[in-house]
Amino acid sequence: MAGKFEIFADQGGMFRWRLKAGNSEIIAASQTYESEEAAKKGNASVQTSAAGATVAVLTADGK
Structure with a gap:
């Protein structure tokens, strides 16, 4: 099953999005936004940026 993004209002009335894997585990979550x-x-x-994003593996020495 594919993952899905969810947009929701948090307990403080602010809006957030989260990405859930196919098994419903949350694998990414956003900052808060003032509006939906x-x-x-x-x-x-x-979604647009991730399609072409690279992966940088950072070491303890910052290289």
């Missing part, structure tokens, strides 16, 4: 629309835009930005 802002959370949707933030989520869309992550």
Whole structure:
């Protein structure tokens, strides 16, 4: 089963998005946004950016 993004209001009334794996485990979570629309835009930005993102493995010495 594919993962899915969820946009929701937290207990403080702010909006967030989270990415859940196919087994329903949360594997990524956002900062807070003041509006649902802002959370949707933030989520869309992550979806677009992640498609071409590279992976940098950082060592303890910062290299």
